[in-house]
Amino acid sequence: MAETLKAKLKTLIPILFVLLATWMTYRLHGSPQTGIDDANITFSYSENLPAGHGMIYGHNPERVEGFTSMLWTLLCALIFKLGLGERGVLALSVFLLCIVQILFLHIVRGYATARGQRSWPYECVYLLLVISSPSYITWMTITLMDTCIWAFILACLTYVAIDPPRTSRSHILAVLLIVLATLARPEAMILVPAMIGLVWLRAQSTDHPHTARLVLGMVGAFVATVTALTIFRLCYFGYPFPNTYYAKVSPSLIYNLTKGKDYLFGFASSGQLVGVGVLAVVVSAVLTIGGMFKRLLAGRHAAAVRRRPIEAHEICALVAIVLLMIPALTGGDHFQMFRFYQPAYPIMCLTIALLLSKAGVFLVETPRGVFLARARQSPVAWVAALLMGAYWLLAWA
Numbered sequence: 278m279a280e281t282l283k284a285k286l287k288t289l290i291p292i293l294f295v296l297l298a299t300w301m302t303y304r305l306h307g308s309p310q311t312g313i314d315d316a317n318i319t320f321s322y323s324e325n326l327p328a329g330h331g332m333i334y335g336h337n338p339e340r341v342e343g344f345t346s347m348l349w350t351l352l353c354a355l356i357f358k359l360g361l362g363e364r365g366v367l368a369l370s371v372f373l374l375c376i377v378q379i380l381f382l383h384i385v386r387g388y389a390t391a392r393g394q395r396s397w398p399y400e401c402v403y404l405l406l407v408i409s410s411p412s413y414i415t416w417m418t419i420t421l422m423d424t425c426i427w428a429f430i431l432a433c434l435t436y437v438a439i440d441p442p443r444t445s446r447s448h449i450l451a452v453l454l455i456v457l458a459t460l461a462r463p464e465a466m467i468l469v470p471a472m473i474g475l476v477w478l479r480a481q482s483t484d485h486p487h488t489a490r491l492v493l494g495m496v497g498a499f500v501a502t503v504t505a506l507t508i509f510r511l512c513y514f515g516y517p518f519p520n521t522y523y524a525k526v527s528p529s530l531i532y533n534l535t536k537g538k539d540y541l542f543g544f545a546s547s548g549q550l551v552g553v554g555v556l557a558v559v560v561s562a563v564l565t566i567g568g569m570f571k572r573l574l575a576g577r578h579a580a581a582v583r584r585r586p587i588e589a590h591e592i593c594a595l596v597a598i599v600l601l602m603i604p605a606l607t608g609g610d611h612f613q614m615f616r617f618y619q620p621a622y623p624i625m626c627l628t629i630a631l632l633l634s635k636a637g638v639f640l641v642e643t644p645r646g647v648f649l650a651r652a653r654q655s656p657v658a659w660v661a662a663l664l665m666g667a668y669w670l671l672a673w674a
Contacts, residue, residue, distance in 0.1 A: 298408035312421025323353035348460040349423035406626040412614035428620035459502040533608035540609025554625035561594035590631035
């Protein structure tokens, strides 16, 4: 009974912190009643669809794909059909935000426990890093845009890459996740193959029993979904590719790379914590890739990869690098607070938490661990920690 209550508290307390951070962010933005820009464009389609007018914008009968996310448009259409309106969209956004944190805290807990460590210090580090970013909370919730569903799918794909499914049911869920990812954002055409590659890499390095079946199933789902989506676009909109109508995209690769570089550097310099996160994932990813090449050159084919399993923090770093590079290649974004990079932010925070666990920063056997163990027994230390945390949140907000 006590263990069950303890497990429930481990889930409930982070959710309460996330909800508090969401409420504070909502108040700081002046309690907005509607979403911004692209959200309202999507809502126009989502209102027309259940009303029987089809996928059209406003009262214009012309079929033009003016939304970015097919999946988010369909979900919002269902919410409007049920009569829940934009409050229902906000509730779904907050729910997805909470699920992402529970999922990543589960990863941190499992990683620390496997190393014989107490997990709560690393869970606290992750949670504090996440909720101290109003930019992340903003884009995941009150904007009412598809960023929240994309971040949720990315979190699930990261979980699958860290712990490849081994049962038939989990295989089906992984395949379904690939389908949803392909429908969620146009950049899934790059990201999904990269994630499948990471799943294969992790499965190969951990002697997964059904690697070939898993990867083939995911590849098949990706190809089938892309094919079906293209056929639908040709038949319904008359275009084989996403045509967002109002978006202007530069045909110059040099221009896109220049703007993308500025976008990436702007994000990395937008705060000390973000800068540390970018640096952590870049260094970890470079070391991971370098180590893989070194082992491959020392051995033959994929057998050399199996000599040392690709660890969870390395997978997270590689996922984060892919997410950082895609907007840099496409020219970034014009919205404030780096919308395209916010789904990568919790993965960066997860990488930091896992790296700290690997280093054993909070182990009692280390001098730092002894200091922390003594500090935890002092009420003054707890009060100081709470005051520092409150100041930290308000200062960053």
